[in-house]
Amino acid sequence: MSNPVVSTRDILAGNVPQDAPVTVKGWVRTRRDSKAGISFIQLSDGSSLHPVQLVAPNTLPNFADAILRLTTGCAVEATGMIVPSPAKGQPFEMQAMAIDVIGWVEHPDSYPIQPKPHSLEFLRDVAHLRPRTNIIAAATRVRHTLAQAIHRFFDENGFYWINTPIITSSDAEGAGAMFRVSTLDLANLPRTAEGGIDFSKDFFAREAFLTVSGQLNVEAYCLALSKVYTFGPTFRAENSNTSRHLAEFWMIEPEIAFADLSDNASLAERLLKNAFKTLLRERADDIAFFDERVEKGLAAKLEGIINSEFVRMDYGEAIRVLERANEKFEFPVKWGVDLQSEHERYLTEKHVKKPVILMNYPKEIKAFYMRANDDGKTVAAMDVLVPGIGEIIGGSQREERLGVLDARMTECGIDKEHYAWYRDLRRYGTVPHAGFGLGFERTIAYVTGLANVRDAIPFPRTPGNARY
RNA sequence: UCCCCGGUAGCUCAGUCGGUAGAGCAAGCGGCUGUUAACCGCUGGGUCGCUGGUUCGAGUCCGGCCCGGGGAGCCA
Numbered sequence: 366m367s368n369p370v371v372s373t374r375d376i377l378a379g380n381v382p383q384d385a386p387v388t389v390k391g392w393v394r395t396r397r398d399s400k401a402g403i404s405f406i407q408l409s410d411g412s413s414l415h416p417v418q419l420v421a422p423n424t425l426p427n428f429a430d431a432i433l434r435l436t437t438g439c440a441v442e443a444t445g446m447i448v449p450s451p452a453k454g455q456p457f458e459m460q461a462m463a464i465d466v467i468g469w470v471e472h473p474d475s476y477p478i479q480p481k482p483h484s485l486e487f488l489r490d491v492a493h494l495r496p497r498t499n500i501i502a503a504a505t506r507v508r509h510t511l512a513q514a515i516h517r518f519f520d521e522n523g524f525y526w527i528n529t530p531i532i533t534s535s536d537a538e539g540a541g542a543m544f545r546v547s548t549l550d551l552a553n554l555p556r557t558a559e560g561g562i563d564f565s566k567d568f569f570a571r572e573a574f575l576t577v578s579g580q581l582n583v584e585a586y587c588l589a590l591s592k593v594y595t596f597g598p599t600f601r602a603e604n605s606n607t608s609r610h611l612a613e614f615w616m617i618e619p620e621i622a623f624a625d626l627s628d629n630a631s632l633a634e635r636l637l638k639n640a641f642k643t644l645l646r647e648r649a650d651d652i653a654f655f656d657e658r659v660e661k662g663l664a665a666k667l668e669g670i671i672n673s674e675f676v677r678m679d680y681g682e683a684i685r686v687l688e689r690a691n692e693k694f695e696f697p698v699k700w701g702v703d704l705q706s707e708h709e710r711y712l713t714e715k716h717v718k719k720p721v722i723l724m725n726y727p728k729e730i731k732a733f734y735m736r737a738n739d740d741g742k743t744v745a746a747m748d749v750l751v752p753g754i755g756e757i758i759g760g761s762q763r764e765e766r767l768g769v770l771d772a773r774m775t776e777c778g779i780d781k782e783h784y785a786w787y788r789d790l791r792r793y794g795t796v797p798h799a800g801f802g803l804g805f806e807r808t809i810a811y812v813t814g815l816a817n818v819r820d821a822i823p824f825p826r827t828p829g830n831a832r833y
Numbered sequence: 834u835c836c837c838c839g840g841u842a843g844c845u846c847a848g849u850c851g852g853u854a855g856a857g858c859a860a861g862c863g864g865c866u867g868u869u870a871a872c873c874g875c876u877g878g879g880u881c882g883c884u885g886g887u888u889c890g891a892g893u894c895c896g897g898c899c900c901g902g903g904g905a906g907c908c909a
Contacts, residue, residue, distance in 0.1 A: 397868045405868050418869075436860080454869050474860035474878075475843045481858065481870060483844065486902060541907065578909090603907050604834060616909060695905090706905070759909060804909030817902095818909090829900090 368444055374412035376457055381447045386462060389417060392497060393439045395480045396432075404432050406464070407480075408443065411502055414650045418450065418458040419443050431466050438476050438497065440468035482658075485820050492824055492833040500658070503651040504821055507644065508809050514643035515596065515617055518636055524592040524619060529579030531598065534571050535783070542602040543574035544612075575600035578802060579618050581734075581787055584763060587620035587798055588790050594619040596805075604828050608817040609754060611806060613826040620800030626736075626745040626762040629799035630722050633749055633758050634675045636803070637720070641667045644812060652812075660814025667812060670720060677722045678712070680704075680743065686716055703730040706755060713750040720751045733777040734787075735761035736797075737769055747801065754811050760801020767791035 371387045381387055391410030398404045402423040407416040421432050435441070445461040470476050477491045478498060488495040495501045519526065532546050548568040549555065555563040564572045579595035586593045595618040602612065619632060645652060645667055656663040678686075687698040687708050692715075696705045704712075704723075713721050725743045728735070735744035749758035764770040770791055774781055781788065809821035819825035824833045 395869075395871095397866090397871060399866055399868055400864085401867070403867070405871095407869075420867080450867090452867055452869075472843090472860090476859085477843065479844060479859050481844075487844070490901085599909075601908070605907060606834085606902095607905080607907095608903075610908070614909065618909095754909095756909065802909055807909060 371447075372412035373408065373410050373415070373417040376417045376447055376459065377413060377415055377455065379457060381457075383447050383449075386444050386446055387459075388442060388444045389419075389459060390442045390467070391416075391440070393435050393437055393441060395437060396435045398433065404428075404435075406432075406435060406441070406443075408441065409497075409502075411496070414499060414503055414506075414654050415455065418455050419445070419461045419464065420458055421461045421464055425461065425464060427464070427466075432464060435466070436470050436473035436476065437480055438470040438473070438478060439466060441466050485815075485817065489819055489825065496823070499654065501820065503654050504809065504813055504815060505823065506651050507648055507655075507813055508805075508821065510644055510648045511640055511809060511812065512596070512805070514640040514647075515636065517643070518639045519592075519594050519619065522592070524594050525586070525590050527579070527583050527586045527590075527593045527595055528597065529576070529582040529595045531576050531600075532569070532573050533576045533582075534569065534573050535581060541577050543577055544600050544602045546573040546575060577601055578616070580620070580800060580802065583618055583620045583800070584787070584798065585790060587622050587800070588794065588796065591622045592619075593621075606828060608819070609807060609810075611818055611822065611825055611827060614818070614822065615805035617803040617805060618800060620798060622796050622798045624762075624799045625797055626724060626747060626799055629760055629762060629801060630675075630677060630724065630747055633722065633747075633760070633801055633803070637749075637808075638671050640808075641812060642671050645671075655813045655815075663812075663814050673719065675720050675722050675749075676717045677724060678717075679724055680726045683708075683712055683723055687711065690716070701727050701729065709748075709750050709755050710752075713755075714752040718752065720749055720757075723748045723750065728773075731761070733773045733779055734763050734770070736764045736799075737773070745799070749801075751811050753814075753816075754807050756804075757807045757811060758801050758803050760799065762797065762799040765791060765795045765797050767795070 368386045368388045371381045371389055373389060373391065375381050376389065389408060389410065391408045394407035394409050394416045396404055396406050404421045406419040406421060408419055409416040421428065425432060441464055443459060443461050443464045445459045447457050448460050450456060450458040478494050483498060488498060488501060496505060516526065549566065555566040557563045576599060578599060579597065583593055583595050597615065598613055599616045600613050603610065621628060621632060645664065652664050681700065684698055684700050690711060692711055694707050696707065698708060724747045725738060726746045727742060728737060728744045731744050731746045735746045737744055745762035747760050748756050751757050764773060767788060770788065771781065774784065806818035806821040810816070810818050815821055819827065
């Protein structure tokens with residue numbers, strides 16, 4: 366009969382019985398030999414930040430020809446007794462009775478992952494091997510826990526998860542350039558009488574793209590199920606080359622009915638605080654790792670956010686703050702201009718020094734579906750800005766009045782025909798509603814201190830890069 | 834796309850005034866030790882991003898291109 370297979374996480378947590386042999390499987394991090402006749406092997410299976418130490422005596426039959434040849438990255442299966450560790454560094458360790466090598470490392474002298482800190486830039490070039498590092502594995506666990514926390518928060522608050530379509534025919538959602546989805550033969554395109562491309566011959570009998578936002582679709586479900594959200598991939602074909610942009614990223618978009626901008630801001634605040642709280646509780650070791658290695662004071666930063674009110678500030682007030690600021694901006698500030706990165710950074714990093722919710726922007730710089738305020742100049746939009754990352758949330762109360770929406774669409778040069786179904790939502794039982802988009806990778810970057818969203822997603826897609 | 838910085842061993846980097854390359858780590862061998870980013874010694878390891886030019890001679894200077902990073906714009 367085979368022994369129970371346990372995780373390194375359970376071993377280190379003291380959850381594994383010490384009166385019978387168990388088996389652990391994973392990958393070698395390091396091996397140290399003692400001429401006292403034992404070797405120490407740090408084994409990681411990814412279940413926790415810390416590896417488990419295997420103590421391998423030279424009485425093992427394969428000691429000379431296998432154990433002593435183990436290098437970083439080898440896959441092994443070890444069976445033995447879990448015992449309290451007599452040495453510092455780990456609470457428990459395994460006294461190995463058998464260690465079988467499942468997979469060797471070819472050419473260990475050129476295996477890219479070494480037991481030392483690598484640059485994140487280098488690790489992006491070995492995206493298939495980087496999850497074997499502490500930092501990427503930790504970021505991966507944080508990503509998982511954050512996703513679970515967000516789903517749980519919504520579930521506990523009566524929200525329904527709506528899987529909005531990834532392929533869409535809305536070609537002007539206003540959120541950026543789109544990737545085309547087509548099965549047409551590029552070398553032999555069907556033509557219309559006028560010489561244009563005949564998309565009626567394409568798979569969907571019309572032009573189709575990858576979604577840039579699930580918002581419009583989720584609004585339809587909001588106006589039936591009241592509290593809904595999306596959590597899925599989103600695509601932007603922008604030629605963006607920054608630490609905050611991906612061509613493929615994940616977004617969380619809640620949408621609430623019978624709600625205004627203030628309700629929306631409150632939801633955003635509760636969602637973030639709740640997710641951060643769960644993260645600190647369930648991923649304490651990984652957060653401690655990021656606190657020590659990536660951003661000093663990270664845990665305290667998150668605690669501070671959980672325990673304080675988000676500052677809410679009208680766009681107009683923000684402009685006054687920036688005008689008064691003793692700071693030389695490259696772009697001058699005046700009412701009506703879109704805020705530049707330097708302005709947002711000043712507000713959240715220097716003025717407030719915490720997340721800030723900016724609200725009620727001039728309508729000229731915002732999308733057509735945002736609700737017009739009574740002042741005739743602004744719309745009920747909001748952005749949540751955080752230090753270091755900038756905009757983490759963008760949202761608004763939606764324009765629920767058909768007449769006002771139509772006027773805005775005309776103003777923005779948007780084809781009403783194309784949005785007939787969206788307009789229907791205002792014709793049949795319209796209600797005030799609001800929602801926002803939370804950038805998942807930006808959130809992960811913020812809570813880990815990682816400076817680049819490319820390290821917050823398993824296989825980042827950026828302009829010129831979809832190799833893995 | 835624009836501006837700036839970079840590309841030298843598997844990794845992180847040094848390389849002076851232009852004279853065909855070094856260190857630490859990793860790997861291999863040996864020593865030492867209940868070790869823990871172990872330590873000590875020895876050894877192997879290079880298309881100096883690619884390409885053209887200047888020069889007796891280019892990692893080094895000049896042009897073009899490719900790739901990476903940071904910042905800006907677009908936004909989440």
